[in-house]
Amino acid sequence: MSRRNILITGASSGLGEGMARLWAEQGRNLALCARRTDRLIALRDELLAHYPHIHVSVRALDVNDHAQVFAVFREFREEFGTLDRVVVNAGMGKGASLGTGHFNANLQTAQTNFVAALAQVEAAMEIFRDQGAGHLVTISSMSALRGMPRAMTTYAATKAALASLSEGLRADLLKSRSPIKVSTVYPGYIRSEINAKVKNTPFMVDTVTGCRALVRAIEREPDEAYVPAWPWTLMGFLIKRLPLSVVSRMA
Incomplete structure (x- = not known):
């Protein structure tokens, strides 16, 4: 099934921007939102050139402004007629070991990666239920598979919560035999602004390679996908089963 009209949050940089470029190349219409409108406008102008x-529309969106999330999603739906796919991509990676005086950083990550994601899922599902169709994509992380140490602790917990939310939604839709699809994507190490300072990381791929793998996976509309498939499908199997003492050294 071709999803013609695609909404992406956090589309001004990183994975969101990369996926937008690839879907534009495929002839899809794009509803792009993020806080940094200057970058969104530049991206829109580049894609249209x-x-x-294709039709590309941009709007300012701070996902932590929950009322704005609902308003922007509804405005996009009205403009495009339908929203065929919504990619819940906006997120952040601030954090520190719990109890070390950085509660505000951990709180900001928790609010952005889970509570704001919940608002996006609610807004998307409100539209999909009204349409009777749609594809929701939540961008989780390989770190969601186990608890992670230090700066990753809160981040991993939020991504695990998002994956659980998505699975619960799939269970809800199964009971009602709804045609709405929900996919949870677990990216491995893909270079982006969120990890630009991380060095010497094994299996890291560049942004373009990672985004191509993301788009390929999303187009299949699976329940869950590890991206890129190699080596992360195998790594996912191992991460779930290895002793925590071993997993903690991977972060």
């Missing part, structure tokens, strides 16, 4: 036959 290369692909003038």
Whole structure:
């Protein structure tokens, strides 16, 4: 099934921007939102210059403004007629070991990666239920598979919560035999702004390679996908089963 109109949050940089470029190349219409509108406008103008036959619309969105999330999603739906896919991508990676005086950083990550994601899921599902169709994509993380140490502790917990939320939603839709699809994607190490300072990381791929793998996985509309498939499908199997003392050294 071709999802013609795609909404992406956090689309001004990183994975969101990369996926937008690839879907534009495929001729999809794009609803792009993020806080940094200057970058969104530049991206829109670039995409339309290369692909003038598509429709690209941009709006400012702070996902922690929950009322704004609902308003922006509804405005996009009205503009495009339908929203065929929503990618809940906006997130952040601040954090520190619990109890070390950085509660505000951990709180900000928890609010952005889970509570704000909940608002996005609610807003998307409100539209999909009204349409009777749609594809929701939540961007989790390989770190969601186990508890992680130090700066990763809160981040991993939020991504695990998002994955659980998505699975619960799939269970809810199964009971009602709804045609709405929900996919949870677990990216491995893909270079982006959120990890730009991380060095010497094994299996790290560049942004373009990682985004191509993400788009390929999302187009299949699976329940869950590890991305890139190699080596992260195998790593996912191991991470769930290895002793915590071993897993903690992977972060």
